[in-house]
Amino acid sequence: MRPTLKQMQYLIAVSETGKFNEAARRMNVSQPSLSTQIADMELELGTTLVERGRHGAILTPMGEDIVRRARLILGAVEELKFVTKNKSDILTDRMRLGVIPSVGPYLLPRATKTLHQKYPDFRMSVVEERTLDIDRRLRDGSLDTIISTAEDHPGSESTPLFKEALWICVPPDSSLAGTHDPVKLQDLKGMPLLSLGHGHHLTLAIHDLAKQSGAYVSSEYEGTSLDAIRQMSAMGAGIAILPSLYAFVEASRDTDIVVRRIDHKKAERQISLIWRDTSPLKKSFEQIAEVLKQSANTLINERDW
Amino acid sequence: MRPTLKQMQYLIAVSETGKFNEAARRMNVSQPSLSTQIADMELELGTTLVERGRHGAILTPMGEDIVRRARLILGAVEELKFVTKNKSDILTDRMRLGVIPSVGPYLLPRATKTLHQKYPDFRMSVVEERTLDIDRRLRDGSLDTIISTAEDHPGSESTPLFKEALWICVPPDSSLAGTHDPVKLQDLKGMPLLSLGHGHHLTLAIHDLAKQSGAYVSSEYEGTSLDAIRQMSAMGAGIAILPSLYAFVEASRDTDIVVRRIDHKKAERQISLIWRDTSPLKKSFEQIAEVLKQSANTLINERDW
DNA sequence: CATCATCTATAGTTTTAAACTATCATATAT
DNA sequence: ATATATGATAGTTTAAAACTATAGATGATG
Numbered sequence: 001m002r003p004t005l006k007q008m009q010y011l012i013a014v015s016e017t018g019k020f021n022e023a024a025r026r027m028n029v030s031q032p033s034l035s036t037q038i039a040d041m042e043l044e045l046g047t048t049l050v051e052r053g054r055h056g057a058i059l060t061p062m063g064e065d066i067v068r069r070a071r072l073i074l075g076a077v078e079e080l081k082f083v084t085k086n087k088s089d090i091l092t093d094r095m096r097l098g099v100i101p102s103v104g105p106y107l108l109p110r111a112t113k114t115l116h117q118k119y120p121d122f123r124m125s126v127v128e129e130r131t132l133d134i135d136r137r138l139r140d141g142s143l144d145t146i147i148s149t150a151e152d153h154p155g156s157e158s159t160p161l162f163k164e165a166l167w168i169c170v171p172p173d174s175s176l177a178g179t180h181d182p183v184k185l186q187d188l189k190g191m192p193l194l195s196l197g198h199g200h201h202l203t204l205a206i207h208d209l210a211k212q213s214g215a216y217v218s219s220e221y222e223g224t225s226l227d228a229i230r231q232m233s234a235m236g237a238g239i240a241i242l243p244s245l246y247a248f249v250e251a252s253r254d255t256d257i258v259v260r261r262i263d264h265k266k267a268e269r270q271i272s273l274i275w276r277d278t279s280p281l282k283k284s285f286e287q288i289a290e291v292l293k294q295s296a297n298t299l300i301n302e303r304d305w
Numbered sequence: 306m307r308p309t310l311k312q313m314q315y316l317i318a319v320s321e322t323g324k325f326n327e328a329a330r331r332m333n334v335s336q337p338s339l340s341t342q343i344a345d346m347e348l349e350l351g352t353t354l355v356e357r358g359r360h361g362a363i364l365t366p367m368g369e370d371i372v373r374r375a376r377l378i379l380g381a382v383e384e385l386k387f388v389t390k391n392k393s394d395i396l397t398d399r400m401r402l403g404v405i406p407s408v409g410p411y412l413l414p415r416a417t418k419t420l421h422q423k424y425p426d427f428r429m430s431v432v433e434e435r436t437l438d439i440d441r442r443l444r445d446g447s448l449d450t451i452i453s454t455a456e457d458h459p460g461s462e463s464t465p466l467f468k469e470a471l472w473i474c475v476p477p478d479s480s481l482a483g484t485h486d487p488v489k490l491q492d493l494k495g496m497p498l499l500s501l502g503h504g505h506h507l508t509l510a511i512h513d514l515a516k517q518s519g520a521y522v523s524s525e526y527e528g529t530s531l532d533a534i535r536q537m538s539a540m541g542a543g544i545a546i547l548p549s550l551y552a553f554v555e556a557s558r559d560t561d562i563v564v565r566r567i568d569h570k571k572a573e574r575q576i577s578l579i580w581r582d583t584s585p586l587k588k589s590f591e592q593i594a595e596v597l598k599q600s601a602n603t604l605i606n607e608r609d610w
Numbered sequence: 611c612a613t614c615a616t617c618t619a620t621a622g623t624t625t626t627a628a629a630c631t632a633t634c635a636t637a638t639a640t
Numbered sequence: 641a642t643a644t645a646t647g648a649t650a651g652t653t654t655a656a657a658a659c660t661a662t663a664g665a666t667g668a669t670g
Contacts, residue, residue, distance in 0.1 A: 001314060001382065005306040006628090018446070020647055033629050035647065045389040048585035051446070054637045054646055058446030060585060061399050062389065069385045073378055077306065080374045084350040084367065094366050141323070141356070141363030280353035280365060311657090325618060338658050340618065357618060359666045 002044040005077060007037050008070035011049060014038060015067045019056040094123040095284070098134035098146035102202050102226055103271055106249040107147070111295035118291060132199035138276060145275040145285050147292070149201050157282070158272040159289045162296040166205065166267040167247040167259045169233045169240035174258070182263035189214035192238035194229045205269060206241045212266070215239070226250070233257060243269065248299060271296075307349040310382060312342050313375035316354060319343060320372045324361040399428040400589070403439035403451035407507050407531055408576055411554040412452070416600035423596060435529065437504035443581060450580040450590050452597070454506050462587070463577040464594045467601040471510065471572040472552040472564045474538045474545035479563070481544070487568035494519035497543035499534045510574060511546045517571070520544070531555070538562060548574065553604060576601075 013023035014034075024034040042049050049063035059067060099108060108126060115122060127134070127143060131152050137143040138153065150158040168183055188209075195206045195217050210217050218238045226246050233240035234256040247259050273289040275281065318328035319339075329339040347354050354368035364372060404413060413431060420427060432439070432448060436457050442448040443458065455463040473488055475481045481488060481496075493514075500511045500522050515522050523543045531551050538545035539561040552564050578594040580586065 001310040001379075003382070003385070005310055009306060019645095021645090029628090030630055031647075032631090032649080035649095036628080039648090045386065047389045051581065051583050051585055052647060053581065053583035055444065055446070056646065058581075061401070061449065065388065065399070066385060069381065069388075073381045073385070074306075076374065076378045076381065077308070080308070080371060080378070081350065083370065083374075084352045094370070096366070139360065141360070144366065276356065276358065276363075278356050278358035280356055324616095326616080334657090335659060336618075337620080337660085340620095341657080344619090359617060361617065 003041045004037075005074065007041045008066075008074060010034050010037050011041060011063070012067055012070055012074070014050060014057050015059050015063070018058070020052075023057075094125070095144045095281075095288075096125050096127065096142065097288075098127045098129060098137055098143040098148075100131055100134065100146075100148050100201060101128050102196075102200070102243050102246060103147055104128040106245045107292065107296055107299065110299065111292050114291050114295055115288065119287070130197075130199040131201040138274065141276075144279065144281060145273060145288070147271060148274055149269050150272040150274055152201055153274050155277065156274045157277045157279075158274040159286060161271045161273055161289060161292050162245075162300070164243040164245055164269050164271055166209065166262050166269070167242045167244060168262060169230055169242050169247070169257050169259050171234050171236050171256065172258055173236075174239075180258070180260060182261040185213045185262070185264045185267075188239065188262075191215045192218040194218055194232055194238040194240045196226075196229065201269070202241070202243065209241060209262075209267060212264075230257060245296070245299065308346045309342075310379065312346040313371075313379060315339050315342050316346065316368070317372055317375055317379070319355060319362050320364050320368070323363070325357075328362075399430070400449045400586075400593075401430050401432065401447065402593075403432045403434060403442055403448040403453075405436055405439065405451075405453050405506060406433050406529060407501075407505070407548050407551060408452055409433040411550045412597065412601055412604065415604065416597050419596050419600055420593065424592070435502075435504040436506040443579065449584065449586060450578060450593070452576060453579055454574050455577040455579055457506055458579050460582065461579050462582045462584075463579040464591060465575055465577045466594060466597050467550075467576055467605070469548040469550055469574050469576055471514065471567050471574070472547045472549060473567060474535055474547050474552070474562050474564050476539050476541050476561065477563055479541075479544075481565065482563040485563070485565060487566040490518045490567070490569045490572075493544065496520045497523040499523055499537055499543040499545045501531075501534065502529055505529070506574070507546070507548065514546060514567075514572060517569075535562060550601070550604065 010023065010027060013026050014020060017023045017026060020035055020038075021031050024031040027034060038050060045066070047062050048060055049066055051058045051060055104126065105128070112124065112126070115124065127137070129137070131148055134143060134146045134148060135153050138146050138156065146153070147161065150156070150160075168188070193206050193210050193215050196203045207217055209215070226240075226242060227250070229240045230242065230250070232238070240257075241262075242259070244261075273285055273292060275285050279285070315328065315332060318331050319325060322328045322331060325340055325343075326336050329336040332339060343355060350371070352367050353365055354371055356363045356365055409431065410433070417429065417431070420429065432442070434442070436453055439448060439451045439453060440458050443451050443461065451458070452466065455461070455465075473481065473493070481492060498511050498515050498520050501508045512522055514520070531545075531547060532555070534545045535547065535555070537543065545562075546567075547564070549566075578590055578597060580590050584590070
């Protein structure tokens with residue numbers, strides 16, 4: 001693209017030295033090379049920029065204007081180069097993180113705070129969408145990384161963050177509310193389970209659980225919010241199935257309900273940080289994962305269940 | 306200089322198409338060429354800008370940042386190119402004009418007004434300095450053109466603007482104040498002439514006049530302003546020699562003095578617009594000269610002497 | 611499950627751009 | 641007049657950037 005950055009540098013050198021010869025020396029090229037480039041620039045712009053003479057080189061008013069602009073342009077290029085330097089390893093970028101709704105609101109407030117403390121220059125935008133949507137957005141590149149269950153995003157790389165058990169949530173007058181001990185699978189037989197809408201990982205897990213326990217999934221309500229499920233359960237609409245993070249943070253302080261762990265190996269899910277296997281940001285993701293892991297642990301250990 | 310403007314364009318094309326192949330097509334180059342340039346850019350910046358994969362190309366957050374900056378830079382280059390287009394002939398630049406003090410304040414107020422009307426985009430900065438100084442500044446390039454007497458700036462090109470006669474200026478009680486008719490050279494014999502300081506064209510002209518007429522140049526005062534000379538003359542300090550433009554505009558309305566034309570062929574000077582013979586702005590100068598000529602004519606014809 | 615289409619990367623070659631050296635023309639300064 | 645600045649020009653060499661052809665890898669398709 002004409003004029004070239006190099007040509008602009010040459011013109012500035014001519015402007016500052018007032019001589020083609022000295023400008024060429026400063027630019028570490030021969031005088032003819034520099035002359036040719038300046039001439040080419042003038043041809044390209046269709047204007048005379050430099051007045052040549054025995055006295056050396058004097059810029060025309062237009063030439064001076066071009067020099068001013070060239071300086072700004074070259075400054076912007078320098079700045080462009082600068083932002084990439086010293087920033088290859090450490091986490092200083094702006095990153096787009098996707099998260100499923102059953103994790104985001106409970107893990108991220110604390111985790112983002114820690115991230116800010118540890119990496120002050122790091123900025124992150126968070127998108128909360130159901131499993132199906134963040135999978136699409138991870139693949140098409142509109143998200144850099146996501147927090148989800150790895151098995152729902154095949155062909156991606158991931159690192160585990162924490163394991164979540166599933167809990168049931170019933171009103172105090174329910175037949176299952178008698179104790180806080182873990183509930184056996186067979187206790188759920190024939191009971192209505194409340195579920196989120198289509199496209200959520202949790203919905204699949206709940207259907208799976210129903211199949212194994214002999215329960216059925218109520219079609220009465222399909223929401224996107226765990227709070228809605230919990231409140232429906234409190235009103236006696238069925239058994240809410242909640243992941244432990246939510247159970248710890250929210251459900252445990254609601255006196256209208258009783259929560260119990262499900263006593264089954266498969267009633268738990270592994271939450272991971274996931275990215276495209278082609279992404280060059282693996283190091284950054286691992287740094288983020290470290291912080292997320294710690295935040296999750298802290299959240300879980302704060303409660304001594 | 307790396308990264309190149311071309312490389313930036315390529316990166317933007319990749320960012321907008323999401324595919325190396327399509328980006329290359331849009332840029333009218335082959336895909337490998339574009340790939341190589343992007344790779345070179347990444348090497349230069351030391352960061353991965355594009356994530357390659359089966360899906361095509363996805364920019365990293367850093368890549369997106371670079372694209373934003375590249376867009377601004379390319380925009381500035383486009384603007385640079387734009388300011389030179391359509392402006393090769395017509396007068397739209399900013400120009401630096403030098404003028405001698407015995408002409409500037411009397412000619413330019415009117416002339417600049419006309420210039421602005423005729424060429425609205427034209428901007429001019431005016432420097433008023435003595436002949437010696439504007440000559441130096443014309444030569445070293447800090448002025449583009451000057452209004453002066455051509456013979457004081459050898460080796461330059463010029464176009465005549467107007468001819469100025471020299472006038473004398475004496476107090477009403479002077480022996481020379483009896484009439485408004487032109488004064489003969491020999492009438493000045495033995496009289497003290499008031500002069501500007503060293504380095505002014507007028508000073509040389511006055512010394513020349515003294516030599517030819519048998520007058521002498523008073524050493525009482527050496528100023529830079531014609532007004533000062535006039536006022537000293539009004540106080541009886543000697544005969545002020547004034548160029549006609551000043552005589553018309555200022556001295557003719559001062560009732561404390563009488564002005565008379567000098568009746569001698571050599572008692573006049575040719576004021577010209579002058580520029581370096583190497584300057585590429587000849588056309589512009591001629592446009593300016595046309596306006597200056599008209600302004601001077603108007604000024605002179607307004608008075609019906 | 612093989613085939614095809616679609617990505618980008620790599621290798622080797624050709625073309626174009628930009629550099630070099632040497633020399634010229636011109637004007638200023640000594 | 642001679643030496644020493646200036647930038648321009650000619651011809652050559654080097655380096656950058658383009659091309660063609662092909663490989664490798666993955667996802668979609670019959």
